Amino acid sequence: MIPNSQDNLVDIILNTVDDPMIVTDGHGVIVRVNRAFEDSFGWRAEEVKGKTPKILNSAKHDSAFFEELWQSLKADGFWEGHIWNRAKSGDELNTDCRIKAQLDDNGDVLYFVSRMKVEEIEESTGIRNHDQLTGLPDQHLFLDRLEQAIIAVKRVDKSVALLHIGIDHFSTINDGLGYDIGDELLKQVSQRLHDCMRGSDTVARVAGDLFSMALQVASIDDGVIVAEKVLKSIQTGFKVNGNNVNITASIGISLFPKDGETASDLVKLADSALHHAKKNGGNAYKFYAEDMNIKAKNRIEMEAAIRKGLENREFVLYYQPKVAAGTEEIVGAEALIRWQSPERGFMPPNDFIPVAEETGLIGDIGSWVLGEAARQNKAWQDAGLKKIRVAVNVAAPQFKAPDFIDCVLNALDNNDLDAQWLELEIVESMLMGNTDMTIKKLHEVRDIGCHLSIDDFGTGYSSLSYLTRFPITTLKIDRAFIKDLESDKTMAEISRAIIGMSQGLELEVVAEGAENLAHIDFLRENGCQTVQGFYYSKPLPADEFAALLKIGSIKHG
Template sequence: MTIYSWVTLTGYLLASLCLLLLVRNHLRFNNTKSQTLNKLEASEQGFKERENNLVKAEARVNEALKLTKVGIWEWDIAKDIWFATPSYFTMLGYAPVEGSADRKTELDKIHPEDREHVTSTIKGILNSKKAPNYYKYQARIRHYDGDYRWISVRCIVTEFDKDDRPARMLGVRIDIDEIQKAHDQVEWLAHHDSLTKLPNKESLNKIFQRVIEADIKLALLFVDLDNFKTINNNLGHATGDQLLLAVADRMRALVDQSGYVARQGGDEFIIILYADSEKQLTEKTAEIKSALSERYHLDQHQFFITPSIGVSLYPKDGKDFDTLYKQADTAMYHAKHAGKNKYAFFTEAMQANTTRALTLSNALHDALEQQEFTLHYQPQIALDSGKVVGAEALIRWHSKTLGAVSPGEFIPIAEESGQILAIGEWVLRETVRQLQQWRSEGFAPIRVAVNLSYAQFQGNDLPTLISGILEEYNVPADYLELELTEHIATNNPEHTIEILKAFQQLGIQTSIDDFGTGYSSLSYLQRFPVYKLKIDQSFVRNMTTNTNDHIIVGTIIVLAQQLGMKTIAEGVETKVQLDLLKSIGCDDIQGYYISRPIPADEFKDRYLQSDRNIII
């Protein structure tokens, strides 16, 4: 539900209360008491009793409006009489105005940067005839203490004059400052790395699109720190984060005005450099490698860490960001495999040597027929009760020729080759079949979540496919949960809304996975019929030692609460993380602290044949 939808709903809920206020003001400003008495044929005593009751009702309404931070106003345009409920003023710290108030005074409180938008919006409705008969906007309005707060306003024309011009308006405004600040935090998160404050990959892509020109030459550098995991494992993530900050600072200084730096995630960085000549680019790349390899002094520790760097060139190697990124990534792995602490420029020969990827792609064609896939299930725990309330189905592949292959390796290949559609359908079918088996064995199955791939979500027949599978196994729709990543959800928002509504009609609940790692416009997020946000493990992992990650996790939880959604944190590995998540209002968790993903039979024995309570 969008903020404007919320305003509309609030307006409807308060409509009857508004009528009380309007009647009160009608009596106050139009002096029609004697006419009303005649029409109603009531005694003066009865009228006074009704008026007293109306005054009391108005007082109760005003108290309710104060609590909800909702203000209601009415404007008689022809007579230029404007008045508002006390809550209209008190929500921003001002004393209520009895009777008619000064519109100009209220307009002067609008932030200078927003004032033109507001006044033009109002003028637009005043200068129009019957259609449209409403307007809406968000603006910053000055609080009594001098600060500005975000306010949402929605107005409807209630009367027109003989020329079909607006003659009277009724409006509602709501204090949305906390929601807007949460939105701003998520918007910042969508474009920046929380640790280093560098732009992220998505943001760098936007920069790339902005700076490319027909005759410009650019280089994309993919930088990976060699053996960084060893430092994290031996000295802890806090020390690892300090080192990443130091590396980021060096990169900023090295690149300066010659390009842009972004953090891809983990120990990976991306640099875009202006490359007027290959000689100049080679010298700059060598300088970056050398500088990043110099000694780091962090507290009582001294470190030497080296980078492996892959380089691709625009427009020689590609004309779009994703192609250059993949080619630089390929070149980086070539440099790493060549001994690390090196840089390599992308060549077609590197592309031809991706034997492993080709081998996996060929093996995937036979994996379904050979029944090489299985599903493991990771329990999801409610923090308020300690009960197992759900599980996530995760695919595992044990190839008869290649052995165990991690999902992180074969799923991208399956997506690229198109085989993910068949694999995704198998996962859905096997999950529902397993739910049906547990039911037939007398267990009350819990809800099981299945991840949807980008390719699956692009088709319009997905709801029909899932509906058919549920009907085939006679499994209720509310036992199945569908997860889609933030990237999938926001790639084509209107298509997303259409598919999610189809799921909703089937009775299937959906959630947003890896929330915080992509870009979510609040306007779309509120329109998505999803019930849960899954907080990405990259924030959970460091939230006990990194203040920024702690704030981000808390912000996502507040945002979800404001939108009426639940939250689940993934990648919970310690009791400290669990306790902190519980203290800031997270609903559910999953992670190795509770259990690794386990086969179906083991999951049944451990969680379905007991009361499913977990000691947390």
């Protein structure tokens, strides 16, 4: 069986494929199907899991056909050909089928993965559950998908957001330009909504100019992001049969389990929220629950405040010393952003960086941090202070941006700072995904001369073999392991292992979150070169850090 921890990821991957797919275990028992399978064959996932593909048998093929299929799979691990399958309705579907065996390290079959191309599906069962104008799922199929989403999130402790999307004043389009134009506009709207979807989402046309989206979400922000994306997409003008058409939309949002426990409850509540959104002038989204509207409003206000803060230079950097464990000399610093907002007061990064990442403002913030850290470090050097390396945190969206390397080069060149005095800190999860791109970009950073460290090491996915593929210079042990060193033997052993692994890879190791002498003694005894934490100093404004750097070390006792 596929591990439960991977359930959601496997579902997302399968549901990005438009063709029907079946995954069976090595004995031929069905463990997964995708939505395209459900749409084409009429079976729900819960109905087929635990059964075999024999439920699709159309009786058009004899036993010799299937014996040959299995012999091919056993010998080659692959089979391709035509199969007549039977849908739940009894309709027979002609499919081009490819089956591939997935083997483990011992050569034993873990799974069989089948992918089917269904010929003339429009004339079979698929069309019955789809809107004929747009090709999207209809109301009946959408309700089924919504119910499945509710079942799925119960297993992983997430939520479902239901978005009801209505075109504002759509009747004026039909009345003024004609129903042909109105229909073509609905087709284009459906495509834009489809483009706003993620892999696990469903969008449907449920009536007239009313569309619905079902989203599996981890937080309210996920629903807000999609709602804002939809509104912006619809606001962009349409070209319909030579006519320029500009429209807006309104969205009503209900949440499972906060607002309702069933699909029908969510539909009623989202409809009510949509009514209020339209009543208030349209071109907006509104949650059914008023406290959700307050949260969404706060998020919008936060985005505007961040933009204003960038324009008005309200952000500052604080610097936390990195100290040599053996000599207690200051050997580096981490630059940490703070926001001195006139309206909101002094704010740590956790209060605004997530919104900046979601809204695309992290690029502007990240570029400023790089430039300011480089400027300040060069200013300290010009003042005759000890040369140290200053580390800057890099967010995933910032790292993935096409101009990231240019931003690093500009920060160095504009401030005439040698690259060896700039360190970029990335988190483990950024090493996953597009590995070739990641490796290429990391090598470019190292070729420039900057140092690279993995922040919060031990909390993500890295392994010894994985780390050797990346040009990393430093590992930072996450504070979660350090804070419980005295009371938790497991944390102590993990910390020892990370220190030992770093030494084996000839990497510098930094322990963050060192808050007392016991932490320092443990880290010294186990060979950790550098420590960072409140035991030595909290993050300091630039002038206070400069005074500390002038002394050169931080002595205790």
